[in-house]
Amino acid sequence: MRQPLVRLALVTVLVLGARVGLVRAEDASMSFTVVNVEYEGSKMWTPATLVVKKGTQVKLKLVNNVPSDPNQHGFAIPAYNIAEIVTRGEPKMVEFKADKDGVFPIICQLHPAHVGGELVVLP
Numbered sequence: 001m002r003q004p005l006v007r008l009a010l011v012t013v014l015v016l017g018a019r020v021g022l023v024r025a026e027d028a029s030m031s032f033t034v035v036n037v038e039y040e041g042s043k044m045w046t047p048a049t050l051v052v053k054k055g056t057q058v059k060l061k062l063v064n065n066v067p068s069d070p071n072q073h074g075f076a077i078p079a080y081n082i083a084e085i086v087t088r089g090e091p092k093m094v095e096f097k098a099d100k101d102g103v104f105p106i107i108c109q110l111h112p113a114h115v116g117g118e119l120v121v122l123p
């Protein structure tokens with residue numbers, strides 16, 4: 001008489017397993033708040049390294065908190081054709097799909113001296 005119970009347990013495991021399996025990388029999204037700060041004279045976006053899996057929908061909130069002038073800094077990922085200008089006090093939302101894997105520089109396209117970062121897209 002235990003057979004039906006065992007079968008039910010097996011079916012439950014299979015159904016749950018299938019549901020977990022349905023969450024593919026292509027369906028996933030990740031949100032980051034990335035803040036531009038100034039530390040001992042160096043300006044940088046932090047976190048400097050963003051790591052996602054290929055296929056992830058990436059949502060960025062860019063905040064320019066650099067107190068000194070100029071009041072605008074760039075946030076660019078040339079490999080993804082992203083080049084935003086972010087004004088102090090005016091956060092900017094950026095969204096893109098990480099559809100190619102690799103390590104891609106993040107720069108301030110306005111100021112080459114700005115400390116750079118990188119977007120890491122895992123295969």
Ligand SMILES: [Cu+2]
Binds near residue numbers: 072074108
């Ligand atoms: Cu800058």
